[in-house]
Amino acid sequence: MLKHLTLSSILILFFSSVMAQEFAPLKDEVAFRKLFAEKSQEFNTLKSDFVQEKSIYLLENHIISNGSFQYKRDGKLRMEYFKPYSYLFVLNNDKVMIKNNQKQTNINANSNKLFKLISQITVDCINGNILNSKQFKTSILENSSSYRITLIPKLKELNSLLSEIVILISKKDYTVETIEMKEVSNDFTLMTFSNKEINKPINDEVFSVR
Amino acid sequence: MRFFLYVSVILLSCLSSQNCNSQSLTVEQMNRVPHTSDSTKMYSANFTVLKYHFTGLIYFIKQNDSTVRAIMTSEMGPKILDLNLMPQKYNVNFAIRQMKRKVVLNTLYYDLGVASGLFTSKSPIVESKDSVSVARYRLSKKKELIFSLNTIPTEASVAYIYEKKKEVVKVEFFYIPNSNNIDSVSISHQTIRMNIELKKVKL
Secondary structure, rough: OOHHHHHHHHHHHHHHHHHHHHOOOOOOOHHHHHHHHHHHHHOOOEEEEEEEEOOOOOOOOEEEEEEEEEEOOOOOOEEEEOOOOOOEEEEEEEEEEEEOOOEEEEEEHHHHHHHHHHHHHHHHHOOOOOHHHHOOOEEEEEEEEHHHHEEEEEHHHHHOOOEEEEEEEEEOOHHHHHHHHOOOOOOOOOEEEEEEEOOOOOEEEEEEEE | OOOHHHHHHHHHHHHOOOEEEEEOHHHHHHHHHOOOOOOEEEEEEEEEEOOEEEEEEEEEEEEEEEEEEEEEEEEOOOOOEEEEEEOOEEEEEEEEEEHOOHHHHHHHHHHHHHHOOOOOOOEEEEEOOOEEEEEEEEOOOEEEEEEEEEOOOOOEEEEEEEEEOEEEEEEEEEOOOOOEEEEEEEEEEEOOOOOEEEEEEEO
16 A cells, blocks of 8 residues: 555656646747846846757767857857867857867858857847747747747748757746757757856956957 | 978879889878778868858768768857768768859868878878878879878878869878877868868867
8 A cells, every 4th residue: 555655656746747847838928028028138248158969860979068158238249168179259249250279260240141140049049039030930838947939940041950949048037048959950959058147247358359 | 391392392203203112001101191980080170161161060970881971060059061972972961052062062072081081091002202102092083182101200291182183282181299190180272262170079
């Protein structure tokens, strides 16, 4: 009898925890959009660490890399990868600076749609513009701890690169928890953000592009 | 620099006259030539393709004895290029619009074929003179890869792709100090605005 009760309790606990993680349609999408836009406006700076997991179906193991992320209103972004390779990406409005293999390259984000797309998605996730983007069809779900925003590219050029982008937003502070970019081939890149610091001063020099 | 000049002189003399002795490469020299391997090779990459510049990660994955898959992704996510490289041909699985041009893809095929070791996994015709050996690999009817290798270890080796006996591509291989393992590859073209720089990433 005791054995049956224990088993039932374990099962109930298991299923209730699974249910808690399941995503369901938003009860009030209009209210969420308004609140998300308002909360996003409160972010002047955002600093965090990130872990990136890259899956290529031909590779047995995922490629795990990590780095730091810094954002400053308006349109300033710095992403630095430390392991297993060093790579620096700085976006300052339309200007992009890339440093890899000890080589620095400055480009105009508008001249490279791929750079523009990825950096724009990241910046738009933080400043709240992502829900207003005309480049994607958007759907929003929620569970007890997060909002799940799915973006499906409308434009042909984006379609060929990505099948969908899934963004998890924390209900606690409305910051991005993860960004997952899924490709048509089922390969994906998942970025998970941690150790977030909101509105702590960041020197403009960090985003200098020259 | 002196070494490269010396190698160029030997290359020219070997190309113009056939006085060099036919030999085979030493084990030491063989190890300095790229070869395909069962383990995936990953490089951090800088590509200049016409007016575009790309950075990313490139993976060389051996699929079977005659096929290497070359996949390039941006550091932050999406795939840029995905080619099946074979000794006489290639297939395009994916290429972003800026690379989807025949002249670009044809050039990338030879460049990545050399960098991945696809073209140098077969036995070359070897000609040696003094302390330098020249290994010749036929890439196509018109193209030939000529690899010069010193008998004593050096920091770098240089190879050229010749088309109709005219030098069109310079490929430099740089090694990890005190080893024969390739650390980086630099590919520069003389006739098209294309340059590739690869730096090995330890998986």
